[in-house]
Structure formats: structure tokens, C-alpha cells
Amino acid sequence: MLEVALRHGWPGGFTLEAGFAAPTPGVTALFGPSGCGKSTILAAVAGLLRPQGGRVALDGAVLLDTAERIYVPPERRRCGVVFQDARLFPHLSVETNLCYGLRRAPAGAEGPGFEEVVELLGIAPLLRRRPGGLSGGERQRVALGRALLSRPRLLLMDEPLAALDTPRRAEVLPFLARLHDAARVPILYVTHALEEVDALADRLVLLEAGRVLAEGPTEALFARTDLPMLAGRRDAGVLLACTVLAHDAAGGLTRLGFAGGELLVSQRPEPVGTRLRLRLRARDVAVATERPRGLSVHNILPARLAGISPAALPQEVFLVLALGPTTLLARVARDTVAALGLTPGMTLWTLVKAVAFDHRGGGGIEA
Amino acid sequence: MAWLSPEEWQAVRLSLEVATRSVTLGLPVAVPVAWLLARGRFPGRPLLDAMVHLPLVLPPVVVGWLLLVTFGLRGPVGSLLHDWFGIRLVFTTEGAALATAVMSFPLIVRAVRLSLEAVDPGLEAAARTLGAGPLDRFFTVTLPLMAPGVLAGAITAFAAGLGEFGAVITFASNIPGETQTLPLAIYTATQIPGGEATAARLAAVAFLLAVAGLLLAEVIARRLHRLLGRS
Numbered sequence: 001m002l003e004v005a006l007r008h009g010w011p012g013g014f015t016l017e018a019g020f021a022a023p024t025p026g027v028t029a030l031f032g033p034s035g036c037g038k039s040t041i042l043a044a045v046a047g048l049l050r051p052q053g054g055r056v057a058l059d060g061a062v063l064l065d066t067a068e069r070i071y072v073p074p075e076r077r078r079c080g081v082v083f084q085d086a087r088l089f090p091h092l093s094v095e096t097n098l099c100y101g102l103r104r105a106p107a108g109a110e111g112p113g114f115e116e117v118v119e120l121l122g123i124a125p126l127l128r129r130r131p132g133g134l135s136g137g138e139r140q141r142v143a144l145g146r147a148l149l150s151r152p153r154l155l156l157m158d159e160p161l162a163a164l165d166t167p168r169r170a171e172v173l174p175f176l177a178r179l180h181d182a183a184r185v186p187i188l189y190v191t192h193a194l195e196e197v198d199a200l201a202d203r204l205v206l207l208e209a210g211r212v213l214a215e216g217p218t219e220a221l222f223a224r225t226d227l228p229m230l231a232g233r234r235d236a237g238v239l240l241a242c243t244v245l246a247h248d249a250a251g252g253l254t255r256l257g258f259a260g261g262e263l264l265v266s267q268r269p270e271p272v273g274t275r276l277r278l279r280l281r282a283r284d285v286a287v288a289t290e291r292p293r294g295l296s297v298h299n300i301l302p303a304r305l306a307g308i309s310p311a312a313l314p315q316e317v318f319l320v321l322a323l324g325p326t327t328l329l330a331r332v333a334r335d336t337v338a339a340l341g342l343t344p345g346m347t348l349w350t351l352v353k354a355v356a357f358d359h360r361g362g363g364g365i366e367a
Numbered sequence: 368m369a370w371l372s373p374e375e376w377q378a379v380r381l382s383l384e385v386a387t388r389s390v391t392l393g394l395p396v397a398v399p400v401a402w403l404l405a406r407g408r409f410p411g412r413p414l415l416d417a418m419v420h421l422p423l424v425l426p427p428v429v430v431g432w433l434l435l436v437t438f439g440l441r442g443p444v445g446s447l448l449h450d451w452f453g454i455r456l457v458f459t460t461e462g463a464a465l466a467t468a469v470m471s472f473p474l475i476v477r478a479v480r481l482s483l484e485a486v487d488p489g490l491e492a493a494a495r496t497l498g499a500g501p502l503d504r505f506f507t508v509t510l511p512l513m514a515p516g517v518l519a520g521a522i523t524a525f526a527a528g529l530g531e532f533g534a535v536i537t538f539a540s541n542i543p544g545e546t547q548t549l550p551l552a553i554y555t556a557t558q559i560p561g562g563e564a565t566a567a568r569l570a571a572v573a574f575l576l577a578v579a580g581l582l583l584a585e586v587i588a589r590r591l592h593r594l595l596g597r598s
Contacts, residue, residue, distance in 0.1 A: 048492050074495040075504075087493040090595045091511045100507075104498030132595070150497045 002028070002154060002186060006044050006054035016040055016051075016210040022203060024059060024154075024186035029197050029218070032207035032229070038190045041207075042158050045188060046081050047074035058154055058186075078109070080147030080185075082157040086139040088131035094142050095127040101150025109151035112182065117145045120182055121175050137168035141175055148179070155187040161196060173199055198239060198279050206230070219277075223327040225309035225318040232312035237281035238329055244274045253298070253354060260323030264298040266355045284356035285330035287319060288349040289340050299352040303328065307344050308337060321350055371572070375565060377544055378552035379572055381460065385535075385548050386528035388464035390521050393472050398510075398517070401479035422534075423473045431537025434466055438538070456538075463539040463546045467531040471524035478523065482516020483509070515591035519584040526580030530573060549573050 005019035016037040022028035030038040043049035045056055047063065050071060056064040063072045063079075080101065088097050102114065118124050121141045131139060140160055147155060160176070161169045177199055180187070189200060197204060197218060204221045206213040206229055214227055219239045225231045240263075242256040247267060254268045256276070270276060291300060303321040311318050311331055319330040319342070328350060336342065371379065403409075404416055422430050438445040438456045448454040456462040486509055494504035510517075532550040539546035541555065553569045556562035 046496055048495070074492070075498050075500050077496075078498070079496060081493065081496040083489065083493065085489065087487075087489050089490060089494075089508060091514075100494070100499075101497035104503075146497065156496075 001059060002045075002188065003055070003057045004041065004045060006041060006051045006056075008040065008044070008049075008051040008053070014210060018207065018210060018212045020205045020212055020215050022186065022188060022205075025184060026202040027180055027187045027189055027200050028203040028205060029189045029191055029201035030205050030207055031191060031197055031201075032213075033192060036207040037210040038192075038207050039158055042081075042156050042188060042190050045154070046079045046156050047072060047077050048081075061153075075104075078105075078150070078152050079154045079156050080150045080152030082140070082143050082147050082155070082160045084159045084163050086131075086136075086143040086163075088134075088139055088142055088146070090131050092130075093127070094123065094129050094131065094134070097131065097142060098123075098127075098146050098149055101146055101152075105149075105151035111151035111185075112148060114149065116182075117148050120178055121145045135168065136164045137171040140164065140168075140172050144172075144175065144179065152185055155185050157187060157189045159190055159192070161193065162191070176200055194233070194235060194279075198277060222279075223320075223329065225311070225320065225329065228312055231318065234283070235279065235281050236329070236331070237279055237284070238327060240278050240280050240326065242276045242278055244268065244270050244272050244276065246272060258326055260303075260326030260328075261301050263301075263352065264354050265357050278357050280328060280352065280356065282318060282329040282331035284352065285321075285328055286351040287321070287330055287332070287336075287340075287342075288351060289342075289346075291349050292351070295351070296353070297351045298354040299350070301350045301352070303348055303350045305342060305344055305346050305348050308342065319348075321348065323350065371568060372565070374543065375552065375569055378547055378549050378569065381463075381544070381547065382529045382549035382576075385460065385463045385467055385531075386525045388461070389467035389471060389528045389531075390475070390525050392464060393468040393475050393524065394517070394521055397472060397475040397479050397520075401476045401483055404476070405480050405483045419476050420473050422470050427470060427531070427533025428537050430469060431466055431534035434462075434469065434534065434538040438462070438465065458540045458542060458546065460539075460545055463535045463548060466534040466538040467528040470531050470534050471528045474524045474527060475520045478516050478520020479513065482513040482520075485516070486512045512595065515588045515595070518591065519588045522580055522584035522587065526577050526584075529576055529580075549576075 001024055002022040007017050009015040018037060018041060030041060032038050040049060044051045044054065053066045054064060062070050063077050064070060089100065092100070098114065121144060123141050123145060126134060126138055126142065131142070134142065144160070161172055164172065173196065180200055191197060201218045203216065204218045205215040206221065206227060208229065213229060214221060219241065221227065222230055223238050230236060240258050242258045242263065245255045245257045245262065247254050249267065252267045253264050256263045256265055301323060303323045305319060306322040307320040309318045309320060315334055316331055317334050317337060319332060321328040321330060330350070400419060404412065435457065436442055440446060440449055440455065440457060445456060448456065456465055490508055490512070491504055494508045499507060530550050535546065535548060536551055541547050541551045547555065549569055549572065553566050556566040556569065
């Protein structure tokens with residue numbers, strides 16, 4: 001368990017007053033707009049910033065406690081940091097960069113070996129090169145390896161993909177997802193990009209103006225309609241944990257199973273048995289009071305209308321739909337409620353097009 | 368160099384020796400001083416800064432005289448050195464090196480400080496998170512990244528040290544084979560009738576050494592920059 005409670009003020013008047021707990025292992029994402037204080041929290045956990053007040057403890061080991069006058073310097077915290085700008089040492093080869101932390105790790109520390117990390121990140125061809133000649137994506141993968149090889153007790157990632165363009169991001173994100181499974185260390189991940197949260201975060205801490213708005217399991221937070229930071233987005237919707245059940249190559253479809261039923265989606269590249277997490281945007285979900293016929297929509301699933309919540313725009317509402325243990329959200333015009341006579345508790349048909357799901361990296365990462 | 372007489376050749380060799388020793392003496396002191404000036408947060412910093420730069424603005428003869436007062440056989444430091452270690456600096460090659468080191472000290476400190484300020488603190492922070500303590504990250508990250516500036520500074524100081532005149536002649540005097548460096552030999556030659564040829568030959572050597580030093584500094588700095596991945 002990583003426990004964080006911080007208080008820090010700046011001369012300009014901005015104050016950070018945030019606390020949260022993150023289970024270990026697991027990926028906890030600090031999510032919020034620029035300037036909400038998420039990178040500051042990361043720096044304080046790493047020890048690179050000394051907050052005016054607070055306490056940071058990792059699995060019982062106190063790293064910072066201003067009340068007790070405890071401040072463990074960064075070099076003894078064993079928190080591996082992946083910075084937005086990679087920060088590889090320009091005078092050392094990729095291989096020496098990778099070994100920098102490894103050589104300084106305590107003798108008894110456990111962690112993945114050099115070959116394992118190089119293989120995981122696909123950086124074997126880069127080992128002899130210098131950081132100056134690497135692309136942004138390559139640099140970030142090396143930085144990731146360097147942090148991982150320092151045998152950290154905690155990995156801190158400060159918007160590791162933010163400095164990359166979209167193709168480079170798509171190149172690095174799968175490696176991060178593989179890391180999620182292989183690292184065996186807890187990860188604190190700072191980002192303002194939803195696709196990274198979808199792909200990686202087990203747990204989410206929402207930050208705004210230096211305060212924690214909400215925290216909890218990622219899927220649970222996205223199913224809530226009372227958090228404007230999530231529910232107010234164009235791409236608001238729930239995350240569905242699915243398993244690939246079968247492929248229908250002739251029809252171009254893949255059958256996915258989730259806790260409340262099955263979905264047919266546009267064919268996916270993952271093999272049968274793969275576990276995925278997909279974002280189902282609320283604006284891509286429609287409802288019908290009777291089972292429709294002659295429709296191109298592949299998924300027509302019975303659901304119970306659990307509630308009707310206001311959306312960010314006053315002319316729209318969220319329909320909260322329960323499919324067994326799974327919650328789906330449908331965003332519809334407010335008029336729909338009266339036109340269809342919707343009342344909580346009634347049974348509806350939920351309509352989801354097979355092509356509603358994104359295919360690019362962030363949409364489907366093995367979870 | 369058959370065209371130099373043995374005496375002239377001796378002056379050139381002595382100059383090279385004095386300049387080498389002065390840089391060897393000055394560089395290890397200049398690095399921590401530059402560190403203090405660039406990174407230190409202490410009340411006396413502006414004063415230290417002024418002290419370091421003093422030799423740049425004081426007349427060299429005054430610097431030589433101050434050294435004479437301090438390191439002379441009856442000076443506070445000079446008498447101790449002589450009584451305890453039997454070291455005599457005044458009127459010796461070592462003294463000439465000391466005077467040259469003091470005169471070129473501001474040059475080295477400035478170069479080292481500039482190169483230190485150009486080092487990205489983010490890289491040092493990264494080294495910290497990877498487990499490197501203060502000395503460790505200084506020698507494995509900061510110093511290598513400073514290397515181009517440090518080397519260029521050392522070479523410039525070396526080239527300038529070849530020609531140090533006022534402080535050397537005041538503190539170490541003008542003894543052939545002992546403290547008579549290149550500029551002192553040139554000066555002496557101009558004072559004797561018929562010495563013009565000697566002066567001209569030595570001046571040509573001084574010119575060549577200075578140009579070679581500057582070019583070398585430039586080439587090394589460029590090489591190192593390329594090595595560090597910055598063009």
C-alpha cells in the first residue's frame with residue numbers, strides 16, 4: 001500500500017492538499033488537467049520536491065513525514081522515475097544508461113534481469129547507440145528500462161508519453177501495458193490522456209486544482225455520472241473488461257464476453273482467450289423499449305434501467321443501464337425520457353454497433 | 368627547433384612547464400569554487416565571486432606583490448611553508464607556477480562555471496532517483512557533462528599562462544633557467560643591444576603556441592560536444 005498525504009503552497013497562491021492510498025502492486029493513475037498538481041505529487045513521492053507538510057509511506061516504510069522530521073533522500077527511496085523528457089545520460093551508451101541504476105541497486109533487491117527487460121522493451125538493437133541518435137519513442141523505452149532495472153520498490157511515471165506524437169505513443173503504449181503485467185512493482189502513473197488511463201490504470205485518482213476529487217477502481221469511476229471531469233467528456237463512457245471468445249473471419253466479427261453478457265465487435269487482432277478492456281462511449285449506446293428488427297446493429301441486449309442522471313449539458317441525460325453486474329451508460333437527449341416514457345426499473349433493449357469500439361492501441365490492451 | 372639557441376629553447380620549455388603546473392594547480396581548486404559560485408547558497412557568495420575575479424582587474428604587478436607579501440620567506444604563509452616543509456616559493460619555478468595559477472584562475476573558474484550552469488539539473492535528478500549519492504552523481508553525470516567547458520577552460524588558461532609576465536617577474540623574479548619564462552626572456556632580449564633576433568624568434572614561438580592552444584581548445588570542445596550528442 002502506498003499512502004500519500006501532502007500539503008504544499010506556492011507564492012502565487014496555488015496550494016496542493018491531496019491525499020490518497022494506492023494498493024500495491026497495481027497501476028494507480030493520477031488523472032487531471034494540466035496544473036492540477038499531479039506532477040508535483042509525483043516529485044514529492046520521488047523525493048525530488050520537499051513539501052511543506054505531509055507523509056509518504058510505501059508498504060509500511062516511511063519515506064517522508066514532516067511531523068516526525070523524516071525525509072529519505074531520493075537516492076535512498078528506490079523509486080524508479082520515468083520522466084516526460086526521458087532524461088537519458090547523453091554521454092553514456094544505451095547499455096550503460098540501462099545499467100546505471102542496476103549497478104547502484106542494493107545487493108539483495110529483486111527485479112527483472114537485464115536480458116528480460118531488454119527483451120520486454122525491444123531495445124536490444126539500441127544497446128550500443130547513444131541517446132542522442134534515438135527517436136523519442138526509443139528514448140522513452142530506454143528510460144523505462146533504466147528505471148525498471150534500478151530494482152525499484154515503486155515505479156513513478158510522469159506523463160511518459162506526453163512528449164511523443166501519436167504514432168510514437170502507439171509504439172510505446174503496448175510496452176507499458178506489457179510492463180503492467182511483468183513489472184510486479186506498483187506503478188504511480190501521471191497522465192492527462194484518457195487512452196493511457198483506459199489501457200493501464202487499475203485505480204484512478206482524479207485531481208483538480210490541487211485537490212483529490214475522487215478515487216477508486218478505474219472501471220467504477222467511469223461508471224459514475226457525477227464526476228464532470230469524466231462524465232462531461234465527449235468520450236465519456238464505461239470501461240468493459242472483456243475476454244475474446246471467438247473470431248468470425250468471414251463476417252469480420254469478434255465475439256467478446258463480459259460479466260453481463262456478450263458483444264459482437266468489429267474483428268480484433270487479439271487471439272481467443274485474451275483479456276481486454278474496452279471503452280464503450282455513452283454516446284454510442286442507444287436504447288429501445290421493444291426489441292427492434294431489421295437493424296444493422298449487432299448487439300441488442302436486454303438491460304434494466306437503473307437510473308436517469310443529468311449529463312454535463314442540460315439538454316442531455318445519462319441512462320444508467322444494468323446488465324447483470326455490469327453497468328453501461330447511454331447518453332441521450334432529454335426528450336427521450338418523456339418520448340419513450342422511461343422510468344427507472346423498466347427493462348430496455350440496449351443497442352451497440354459492432355464498430356463502436358476503437359481499434360487503436362489505447363482501446364484494447366491486455367488487462 | 369634548431370633555429371632556437373639553447374637559452375631560448377630553455378625559456379620555451381620553462382614556459383610550458385610553468386603553464387602546465389599552473390593549470391594542474393588551479394583546476395582542482397577551480398572546480399569546487401565554480402561549484403560554490405554556481406550552486407552554493409551562502410551569504411559570502413558575492414564576496415567570493417569578487418575575490419575570484421580580482422586577478423582579472425588588478426594590475427598583475429600588484430598580484431605579484433601580494434604573493435610576495437603572503438608567500439615570501441617572512442610572509443605569514445611563506446614562513447610556515449619554509450619552516451615546516453622546507454618549501455621556498457619565492458624566486459623558484461614553483462613560485463612562477465603559483466603566480467601564473469593565480470592570474471589564470473578567473474579564466475578557469477569562469478569556463479568551469481559556465482559549463483556547470485549548462486548542465487541540465489534534470490539529469491542529476493534522474494541520477495538521484497537511480498540511487499546515486501552526491502559525489503557519485505557529480506563524478507558520473509555532472510563532471511562528464513561539464514568536460515568540454517572544463518577542458519576548453521584549462522587549455523585557454525594554459526595558453527594565457529605561457530605569457531604571464533607581471534605577476535611572475537614580481538614574485539619569482541627573472542632568473543634564467545629558473546623563472547625566466549618566454550615573455551620574460553623576450554623582455555630581457557629587448558633590453559640588450561643586438562637582442563632583436565632573439566626577441567623576434569621567441570615572439571614567433573609565443574604566437575604559434577597561443578594560436579595552437581586556442582585551436583586545440585576549439586577542436587576538443589567540438590569533439591566532446593559531438594560525443595555528448597549535442598552538435
